[in-house]
Amino acid sequence: MKHIILLTVLAVFILTLGCEQKSVPTVTIKNTLDMSRVFETVEIYKSDLALKDDDDFSKFAVQDMDTKAILVSQFVDEDQDGQADVLLFQPEIDAKSQKQFELVVLDQETKSETIEYCYSRFVPERTDDYAWENDKVAFRTYGPTAQKMMEESIKGGTLSSGIDAWLKKVDYPIINKWYKKTTTGKGSYHEDTGEGLDNFHVGVSRGVGGIAVKKDTTYYVSKNFTNWKTITTGPIRTSFILEYANWDANGQTITEKKHISLDYGSNLSKFEIEISGTDNFYSGLTLHENDGEPNQNEEAGWISYWEPHEDSELGTAIVVPNDNMMSSELYVTTLKDQSNLFAQIKVINQTGTYYAGFGWKESKQFETKEAWENYLNDFALKVNNPLTIILN
Template sequence: MRVNPVFLSLIVLSLCFGCAEKSEKSKQILVKNTLNIDRSAETVSLDLNSLDLMGETVNLDALGIVDAETQKSLVVQVVDSDSDGTLDALLFQPEVKALSEKTFKVVQRDSMSLEIEDRCYSRFVPERTDDYAWENDRVAFRTYGPTAQKMVEDGVKGGTLSSGIDAWLKRVDYPIINKWYKKELETDGSYHKDTGEGLDNFHVGPSRGVGGTAVKVDTTYYTSRNYVSWKTLYNGPIRTSFILNYATWDAAGNQISEEKHISLDYGSNLSRFEIKVNGIDTLSAGLTLHENDGEVAINEEKSWLSYWEPHEDSELGTGIVVPKGTMIGHEHYVTDKADESNLFAHLKVADQKVVYYAGFSWKKSGQFETKKAWEDYLGDFAEKINSPLEVVVK
């Protein structure tokens, strides 16, 4: 069932904001980086309640963040983070050097704000059966809905039966989802051929693709079928967020219910998965092994898994990063059954929830040229999620 996205305020502040800033009401935001790693393309979510805006006449369309030292304005996004119909969080991405801190100011402009492109974007795709697709400036993904499942069950050509996550291998930093679907469905071209922007040549089948879930009982992995409903929460310059629900499914007598809240931030190769799950105390997230000709790497200390494989005329890295203390095991699962070999991270379910990050990098995109570079990225990503930027409102 389609749900209209919540309205967002997308703001780019003018560099010359001095005359518009209401200094007597501005709040200072101290952002501290405790790691010996420079931080960028990392989202801070600021609770609007922490800004003490209640009772004031505030135009959220003109709310923004400015670097207190350089006077440089940042791109921000105001969102309804809990989907209750009220805007409640301000998102921005500061750049903070290793072991340092930076001060920002919250400002209110009198002039009209400017909208910018939704660089982080997701949508239901009814024109291509019922895909759900999402992307940012670096990567793109999709998964499959109930119509695609029914087509397979009814023997109709063109269906897909899978709850795995597909990877679209883009090599440009601008949005391609709408363009590629139009190319595939309305022209003689195809998104299966690379004409400079990338292509879809990543095979999923019944595998877990890039971060699909499964439940292991004894020696067997069980999976859900396609999602049954979707809800777009928001799109914007910093983050896209949506929810997929799945019909209750059976895992050797265990009745599993599953809801996936997925988000993707600007500058990140990894989607964030927050899974609400009932009926089991361990959930597994997987990476397809395709032809089993790649290299597996596992870092238990930092809780990440990686698979680096040859991919047609290039190479491809996939990965899963798990918050510290929640990965309770892993398995390099190889079978003779087609598309069922996966690298699994076993995740502890706490309060009916698990959180993990999953994504990929294609060598042809120019983002990560080697297996080591990809694994270094996963290691840094793990450090960052386990030691988030510290934020104080003054």
């Protein structure tokens, strides 16, 4: 299937341990919602499986027990020790139903090549961006060289911890292609030649999901990221870590590290912000010309901004799961690029989690503001009601 819709969820695991260990682990997935769950990402951790000493976790594949079909899957080495920790796959589960899968070992000849739709990398040839994408959306943010150039008044620098949106309208990867045509002088990612373009202005705004700490009436922000680490790329997920220098919020020292992931078919990246020095922070959406329509749905846990954009329209949003959105604020100022729609996010155990992304009308994904907000309502419902996973 070429077009796959999936949504990152925090799966609920129930370990079923019998007196006798099965040679082939089985997975039962239950959907408690009255709506189908199509290709949501399921995470199976090696540590949760009762494997035998001679079982090689990295050789497992996921097989539907009814149809015997082999699902697309991806292994992730989360702790970067050289061995896979997590297996990802994408089931289709009807409303209020369940399905069963087996973890099986396939012959090498049976395995097929898959495309890395979910991709990210550091981009030293364009100063020092970090960029990421899937089949729906693409993003980037800026590194220390770009900051140094700006501080030294060198042309081409950027000083911002905001998140840039790359408006793609094709489902195949474009990051490498767009950077190559720009850096070689054979084109520009600021011009649409049929695949989309970067015409989203960030400046010192929060872009699509950058963070801030508010003290009194002022929002304080970090500078560019200082270090990066790619965790995984693949057909289902890309994830990476961005580190930031300690920064000051009116005398309060803030530490910040972003764990970012983006799954196949999702318009929203997941941000897990490891932060100290505050018990809450704000994530923002730039208002650009302040000619759009903001919406603050605190009950559902999301904020959205639908705006005219060039000759099209664009929706941006932040979704905060598990009732951790404390408030929202429409902040409008005459200061350049500093008007944002903010969601205030609770920090629990020095981590705050949210999703941020966009939908571009030109991509034919969302034709109206109502369609975009319906997507956000469904997204919030699913992340707050995760699939139940039973390992046997």
